[in-house]
Amino acid sequence: MRKELGILTLLAVLCVLVAALNPQFLSSANIQNTSRLIGTYGIFSIGVGIVIITGGIDLSVGSMFALLGVLLSLMLTQWHWPPLFAVAVVLVIGSFLGGLHGLLITRVGLQPFLVTLCGLLLYRGLARYIAADVVQGFGAGTGFEWLRDFTTGSVWRIPMPFVLMVVVAAIMWVVLHRSVYGRYLFAVGRNEEAARYSGINSRRVIASAYVISGFLAAVAAILLSFYTNSVSPSSHGNFYELYAIAAAVLGGCSLRGGEGSILGIVAGTALLQVLRNLVNLLDIPSSLDFAVMGAVILIGVIADQVLRSKK
Amino acid sequence: MLEMSGISKKFPGVIALDSVQFAVGRGEVVALVGENGAGKSTLMKILAGIYVPDAGTIRLDGKPVLIHSPRNSAELGISTIHQELEVIDTLDVAANVFLGREPLWGGPLRLVDRKKIHSEARQVLVRVGLDISPDLPLRELSTAQKQLVEIARALSQNARLLIMDEPTSSLTLSETERLIQVVADLRSNGVSVVYISHRLQEIERLADRVVVLRDGRNAGELRRGDISHNRMVQLMVGRDLKTFYAESASTLGPVRVELRELRTARYPAHAVSLSIQAGEILGLAGLIGAGRSELAQALFGVDRPRGGEIVLDGAVIDLPSPKDAILRGIYLVPEDRRNSGLLTGMSVRENITLPNLSEFSSAGWIRRADEAASAQKSCTELKIKTASVETKAGSLSGGNQQKVVLAKWLSLKPRVILFDEPTRGIDVGAKAEIYQLMRRLAAEGVAILMISSDMEEILGNSDRVAVMHEGRLTGILQRSDCTEEAIMSLAVA
Numbered sequence: 001m002r003k004e005l006g007i008l009t010l011l012a013v014l015c016v017l018v019a020a021l022n023p024q025f026l027s028s029a030n031i032q033n034t035s036r037l038i039g040t041y042g043i044f045s046i047g048v049g050i051v052i053i054t055g056g057i058d059l060s061v062g063s064m065f066a067l068l069g070v071l072l073s074l075m076l077t078q079w080h081w082p083p084l085f086a087v088a089v090v091l092v093i094g095s096f097l098g099g100l101h102g103l104l105i106t107r108v109g110l111q112p113f114l115v116t117l118c119g120l121l122l123y124r125g126l127a128r129y130i131a132a133d134v135v136q137g138f139g140a141g142t143g144f145e146w147l148r149d150f151t152t153g154s155v156w157r158i159p160m161p162f163v164l165m166v167v168v169a170a171i172m173w174v175v176l177h178r179s180v181y182g183r184y185l186f187a188v189g190r191n192e193e194a195a196r197y198s199g200i201n202s203r204r205v206i207a208s209a210y211v212i213s214g215f216l217a218a219v220a221a222i223l224l225s226f227y228t229n230s231v232s233p234s235s236h237g238n239f240y241e242l243y244a245i246a247a248a249v250l251g252g253c254s255l256r257g258g259e260g261s262i263l264g265i266v267a268g269t270a271l272l273q274v275l276r277n278l279v280n281l282l283d284i285p286s287s288l289d290f291a292v293m294g295a296v297i298l299i300g301v302i303a304d305q306v307l308r309s310k311k
Numbered sequence: 312m313l314e315m316s317g318i319s320k321k322f323p324g325v326i327a328l329d330s331v332q333f334a335v336g337r338g339e340v341v342a343l344v345g346e347n348g349a350g351k352s353t354l355m356k357i358l359a360g361i362y363v364p365d366a367g368t369i370r371l372d373g374k375p376v377l378i379h380s381p382r383n384s385a386e387l388g389i390s391t392i393h394q395e396l397e398v399i400d401t402l403d404v405a406a407n408v409f410l411g412r413e414p415l416w417g418g419p420l421r422l423v424d425r426k427k428i429h430s431e432a433r434q435v436l437v438r439v440g441l442d443i444s445p446d447l448p449l450r451e452l453s454t455a456q457k458q459l460v461e462i463a464r465a466l467s468q469n470a471r472l473l474i475m476d477e478p479t480s481s482l483t484l485s486e487t488e489r490l491i492q493v494v495a496d497l498r499s500n501g502v503s504v505v506y507i508s509h510r511l512q513e514i515e516r517l518a519d520r521v522v523v524l525r526d527g528r529n530a531g532e533l534r535r536g537d538i539s540h541n542r543m544v545q546l547m548v549g550r551d552l553k554t555f556y557a558e559s560a561s562t563l564g565p566v567r568v569e570l571r572e573l574r575t576a577r578y579p580a581h582a583v584s585l586s587i588q589a590g591e592i593l594g595l596a597g598l599i600g601a602g603r604s605e606l607a608q609a610l611f612g613v614d615r616p617r618g619g620e621i622v623l624d625g626a627v628i629d630l631p632s633p634k635d636a637i638l639r640g641i642y643l644v645p646e647d648r649r650n651s652g653l654l655t656g657m658s659v660r661e662n663i664t665l666p667n668l669s670e671f672s673s674a675g676w677i678r679r680a681d682e683a684a685s686a687q688k689s690c691t692e693l694k695i696k697t698a699s700v701e702t703k704a705g706s707l708s709g710g711n712q713q714k715v716v717l718a719k720w721l722s723l724k725p726r727v728i729l730f731d732e733p734t735r736g737i738d739v740g741a742k743a744e745i746y747q748l749m750r751r752l753a754a755e756g757v758a759i760l761m762i763s764s765d766m767e768e769i770l771g772n773s774d775r776v777a778v779m780h781e782g783r784l785t786g787i788l789q790r791s792d793c794t795e796e797a798i799m800s801l802a803v804a
Contacts, residue, residue, distance in 0.1 A: 174676070178676055178677055178679075179672075179675045179676055179677065180668045180669065180672050180675050180676075180677060181675060183661065183665070183668060183677065186657065186661075187654055187657065187661075187665060190654045190655075190656050190657055191650065191653075191654050191655070191656075193650060193651050194650065194651055194652060194653055194654050195654065195665075196613075196632070196633055197611075197613070197633055197643065197645060197651045197652065198633075198637075198665040198666045198719065199633055199634040199637035199638075199665075199666045200634070200665070201632065201634055258654075258656055258657075259656075
């Protein structure tokens, strides 16, 4: 809880600071846009965070966005599949790819970093090949207007991705912090051998974490492709896996596994998005975008390490 | 020559050494004995420069010294031969002897002077009675020979004080004889030796003086004429052995678990058959690497056996994973407590309830109040000393950690419990409690397999003792036939 409190305080301080320097921050358009991004990023960061809690890593989500985005566009605009069916297929493919990672890691015994790094390269390549390296769009949205309106719309002026993220976070909070399965996730992340010696089917628990990550990446892929409204196969979703990892680590997940919380991951995501927003609003050259984020994350983890060793 | 006085060392939660006195004269062989966890290794690690004491002084030849690093310790002429040998198998004997301080030539090129290390290695090998070529790669040597190479390395560094930690624990009888001879030769050459061993007969033969530690304090000292097996045990245990170990139950039930021609992956060539009755504690003795833990792991579903059958209450069972063993009431208290037994970073509560979570959950949702109450109850029952059930398991003392591992299983319904080195590194008080608990479980009809390298533990608790040597079962002794000598002769077969 201490860690979440730290990051939430940092988030609040940053918000007050940016708002004081540029009141634009509090404009309804800015708040809506930032919360839309927090929603989309939050959903897949929760998935990646759960994988990190088991002691693994998922580098493949960014490329998955490109692959699934390209496929979604083709299904809707070229093949004219029913929107609901297309959505279902995208979700199934995401979960399937996650499951594949899980099997390679737990049954073949490969390292998570390698498996999902290969995923990162493979899915990006597939996306570019399928799309013939041409940007895919959704055109006028004929036939699936409701889907586009749903994903880009709002409920009581709250953007849909944010609403969905809150729902996902609530469900995953119960799963992670209150259920038997969640306890097993932490246990295998802490020490897989001891977990196995306590009768936990550690392979199944670990593999399932990758399925969750794949599924949530697919949900985010749909939201993201309608948000950008076009999918450029070579750049769509680039580096997004790193946003997720950064959010999870900022939010208190340990890359050694066994530590982390849903609240922390969401707060970490929000912090990253507010930082990007800050670069925009404070007229910092946008080329410094990554540098600012890198610096803040570094300062955050150094502060955490120093505080911990003092304790 | 060496004088340590008032040495104290604290670790979080334990006082490892409490104002200990220890001295070694020139050319003297001092045996340091005590039970596991008595503080022997901590004291020797202070001499080796691995730990710095919290209090106390160390004098070498009358001059006070500070030993702040292993390098510093070597410079003072102190050398340690560890139980796990620190040699590099792929290098040859000479390179091992001079590892880290190779004579050089070629000026700025810093090339190794191979001629010199070979000729000097040959001389020092003679001193330890090792008649082999210095060109031999170390992997072609036996454990005993490797140990002598380590001693040669220490001598080539002009070691004046040699610390030997359980040097004979993995040697055969004839190799042990040879080592004892080497130590006697070193003594006559003026080298001082600290000899740590659980083999009391060796100490009776070899030691000029015995220093006994118990619970981190000096428990007594015996001079040459007073050294005897019984005196040493008395000082080590500090109480009458009869009250230390619980009485055996007189009535045994039917055969609970049986291994038929079981072959483990480590020793596929040897089949082991044995059975344990309900209410019986079967001790499993043998040297390190005899294949005892592998047997327990096969019984717990960690490793699939290569052949043979496991029979539980008359039915042949298959155990593909620990989960299957647990479902059948077969539990393991593993040797490596901190890595396999416990989730040290999780709370006592989470550790205790982990194998039993379905008891405290409805539709996958954990009822936290019930869970905490059950963990609390286990802590009270087993007298686990912890600030609260939310304390991290890793911060408890060894004895309490082991009780947490036990608590995991006791809230379930045990039929067979496998203990692998149940009291390693545990203080004497917690030991007695664990022995009593073992006996109580047996009285309730649980079949218990107790693997132990601690001879007193085997002799004090077992109804029968099975002995293994290099994967083979070399004998089963009834309680009335159990003596340290009988077990040892089967163990070294």
